[in-house]
Amino acid sequence: MKSLAKTQTGTTTCRKQPWNKGKLIGQKSPFKPKDIWAIRVHLEMEHRTRELALFNLGFDSKLRGCDLVALKVRDICHGEQVSNRAMVMQHKTQRPVQFEITPTTREAVDAWIRQAHLKSDDYLFPSRLHGSPHIGTRQYARILHRWVRDIGLDTTAFGTHSMRRSKASMIYKKSKNLRAVQILLGHSKLESTVRYLGIEVDDALDLAEQLDI
Numbered sequence: 001m002k003s004l005a006k007t008q009t010g011t012t013t014c015r016k017q018p019w020n021k022g023k024l025i026g027q028k029s030p031f032k033p034k035d036i037w038a039i040r041v042h043l044e045m046e047h048r049t050r051e052l053a054l055f056n057l058g059f060d061s062k063l064r065g066c067d068l069v070a071l072k073v074r075d076i077c078h079g080e081q082v083s084n085r086a087m088v089m090q091h092k093t094q095r096p097v098q099f100e101i102t103p104t105t106r107e108a109v110d111a112w113i114r115q116a117h118l119k120s121d122d123y124l125f126p127s128r129l130h131g132s133p134h135i136g137t138r139q140y141a142r143i144l145h146r147w148v149r150d151i152g153l154d155t156t157a158f159g160t161h162s163m164r165r166s167k168a169s170m171i172y173k174k175s176k177n178l179r180a181v182q183i184l185l186g187h188s189k190l191e192s193t194v195r196y197l198g199i200e201v202d203d204a205l206d207l208a209e210q211l212d213i
Contacts, residue, residue, distance in 0.1 A: 027198060028159035030166040031059075038151040040104075051143060053112035054125055056105035058163040062184055063099070065137040065160040066091050071124045073113060082106040082113075090186050097186030169197055 031039075036059060043052040057076075058068050067090055076086045084106065087098045101109070109124070118124065123134035135143075137160065144163065145155045164185070172181045182193040 030169040053108045056108045061099040074120045
């Protein structure tokens with residue numbers, strides 16, 4: 001977007017609008033436990049098997065969107081069973097990261113694999129678009145925004161990193177074990193984890209809320 005402005009000499013120049021004008025910037029909010037359950041129940045009631053598997057696995061794995069959509073069946077399965085733990089190589093850092101797969105997620109993923117008749121070498125979330133082997137990060141973002149909208153939340157406040165941050169934030173709030181969260185997120189530096197979770201800000205706000213003067 002450009003606007004016209006006159007200089008002191010009377011000539012007209014083009015002035016570019018700031019890229020972030022009118023946009024909400026900054027880190028996207030993590031989901032709260034009640035939001036997680038609201039989305040999960042909604043997807044279950046709608047019988048959206050693929051999306052339920054995507055949502056549960058995104059929450060458990062804490063993977064970046066690019067790594068989540070590129071998962072293959074063999075990455076999370078041992079034989080015909082969904083494993084309770086998995087390890088993948090992160091695309092961004094080329095470092096391995098492990099994650100847990102809870103019983104709820106294993107059940108959802110298993111149901112999707114059986115419904116879609118997926119084989120070991122298949123992508124877990126194949127694309128329905130010709131020429132794309134699996135859903136892309138933009139499609140994942142659109143799907144997530146639909147989840148957010150369906151339960152009545154503000155779609156501008158959440159993004160794919162909300163999924164990555166949600167369980168990590170819950171683990172930190174419960175344990176205060178920053179090193180454990182760093183490992184689970186696959187960060188090489190502790191400072192990255194602090195910035196990513198916004199821990200210093202959250203802790204400061206928690207302390208402020210405890211003061212009732």
